[in-house]
Amino acid sequence: MIITRAPLRISFVGGGTDLKEFYSRYPGRVISTTVDKFVYIAVNQAHLLNRFIIKYTETEIAKHPSEFKHPLFREALTKMGINKGLEIASFADLPAKTGLGSSSSFSVALFKALFAYVGKPVGKHEAAEAASELEINILKEPIGKQDQYAAAFGGFNIFQFNGDGTVTVEPIFLDFRVRSALENHLLFYFTGITRSAESVLSDQRSKIEDHFETYKKMSDSVPVFKTKIMSGDFKGMAEMLHEGWLRKKTLSDKISSPVIDTLYEAGIKAGAWGGKILGAGGGGCLMFLVDPKHRQEVMAVLENEAMRAGLDEFRRIPLKFTQSGADILFNSSV
Amino acid sequence: MYSHIEKSIDKVAASLKNLSGEEIGKAINLIHSVYERDGRIYIFGNGGSLAIATHWVSDFNKTVFSHNLTKHSKRFQAIRLPTTEEELSAWANDVGFDMVFAGPLQNYLHDSDCVIAISSSGNSPNIIKAVELAKSRCVPVLGLSGFDGGKLHELADVSILVKTEPGDYPVVESVHNTVLHLLTDYFQHYFDHAIENDQKDI
Numbered sequence: 001m002i003i004t005r006a007p008l009r010i011s012f013v014g015g016g017t018d019l020k021e022f023y024s025r026y027p028g029r030v031i032s033t034t035v036d037k038f039v040y041i042a043v044n045q046a047h048l049l050n051r052f053i054i055k056y057t058e059t060e061i062a063k064h065p066s067e068f069k070h071p072l073f074r075e076a077l078t079k080m081g082i083n084k085g086l087e088i089a090s091f092a093d094l095p096a097k098t099g100l101g102s103s104s105s106f107s108v109a110l111f112k113a114l115f116a117y118v119g120k121p122v123g124k125h126e127a128a129e130a131a132s133e134l135e136i137n138i139l140k141e142p143i144g145k146q147d148q149y150a151a152a153f154g155g156f157n158i159f160q161f162n163g164d165g166t167v168t169v170e171p172i173f174l175d176f177r178v179r180s181a182l183e184n185h186l187l188f189y190f191t192g193i194t195r196s197a198e199s200v201l202s203d204q205r206s207k208i209e210d211h212f213e214t215y216k217k218m219s220d221s222v223p224v225f226k227t228k229i230m231s232g233d234f235k236g237m238a239e240m241l242h243e244g245w246l247r248k249k250t251l252s253d254k255i256s257s258p259v260i261d262t263l264y265e266a267g268i269k270a271g272a273w274g275g276k277i278l279g280a281g282g283g284g285c286l287m288f289l290v291d292p293k294h295r296q297e298v299m300a301v302l303e304n305e306a307m308r309a310g311l312d313e314f315r316r317i318p319l320k321f322t323q324s325g326a327d328i329l330f331n332s333s334v
Numbered sequence: 335m336y337s338h339i340e341k342s343i344d345k346v347a348a349s350l351k352n353l354s355g356e357e358i359g360k361a362i363n364l365i366h367s368v369y370e371r372d373g374r375i376y377i378f379g380n381g382g383s384l385a386i387a388t389h390w391v392s393d394f395n396k397t398v399f400s401h402n403l404t405k406h407s408k409r410f411q412a413i414r415l416p417t418t419e420e421e422l423s424a425w426a427n428d429v430g431f432d433m434v435f436a437g438p439l440q441n442y443l444h445d446s447d448c449v450i451a452i453s454s455s456g457n458s459p460n461i462i463k464a465v466e467l468a469k470s471r472c473v474p475v476l477g478l479s480g481f482d483g484g485k486l487h488e489l490a491d492v493s494i495l496v497k498t499e500p501g502d503y504p505v506v507e508s509v510h511n512t513v514l515h516l517l518t519d520y521f522q523h524y525f526d527h528a529i530e531n532d533q534k535d536i
Contacts, residue, residue, distance in 0.1 A: 173359035324367035328445035
């Protein structure tokens, strides 16, 4: 039995510049952190059963992985050439499609487990690249590489996506006092609306050429954001998040939705300094940076607004930042 | 006599000043990651470096939490290798001196762990053997070396190199000790702060 996990992430600025159409012409940059919500994968040898079993929100049993409906499981197992019986289960702290990069965390945790299973454990870069290859090249998801890298590396990082396809990882050495103060300024909600990122990202991707200068600004804002986070300038960070969110909305009219806009504006009006939506398509999670003095008011207004909009699943998600990336937690085969 | 004293102090001070803040930052992140995944930290070295390893383990496992000993359900698990002199002499006598660290490490090592290897030359064969074992399992290695860093500087995922003339053991070992104290001090402040912060009602 092998158990792995990979964290989910919140990205601050630069999302979208990790798409190849952009970074092949200008360095893409994203600044993000991982949080204490995880995707877990458990792999168990099942040679005697001579069957492949996968357990997620459904259970599938097949003679060969190529018969699976679940695309990530199917292609990952096929790519690894695993042809002897195997049982895999996945667990997640949050539902899929919340805008926290969970499908890439899933892929990274899965590869981390499968490589260990075949006796060839991999490091952070290899795990991130294997997951990127699977999602972007094999499954043709219209996504970038930021989520795979965030999940594999863990912690606060700037990822730079270079024209030659390589990724440079710059860890951000944030003082723990700033780190916990940032946690205290963060207000995070799951909207209850889940949308597949695919349609929005496809739309966004096809329009990169039209918005090239905007993407450039997004990428260039990453080092500026770093200086604000390092100095604990949470108000400055919030203003940049706000600008970034307004900028992002111009990239595709599918990025936001009236209900999301209403909630966001209500949060700002109630005293939040700024924030953004995590999630590509009019759903996902809402993040605000709020002066702790106004936290209770903002929470009350948001919860009220969500109730009025009929969002039954709207709920606050307490988050702590984490340092570790994708990890093998248990491996009984060594 | 004073000139000798001054020269010695200057050498250590200059070596401390030359340390890479970035690599120490990475070392902190590496140890923090191991804590989060509840892994273990194995530390070892030869001679004076083994004494440094033992000293650090005794500090780190307790001092970090000493202000809040009852408030942390999870603590660090730092272990000096070999854990007993008997084990050390058994491996050295029966198998060979190059196995005194790799041998015991193989007994313990899990994928969630990390390794701290201390070698002033960075080339001690028994240290390199253990580091290679960890690397083969993708277990991260923090290397503390001196002189020109040797093989350990090349192999370690995070490398704290105290650059000196070859053979300047006193300077290298003094600075290694300071770096390890810095790590202990950092985490003591970190966990004290975490407890204070948890008590705030936000």
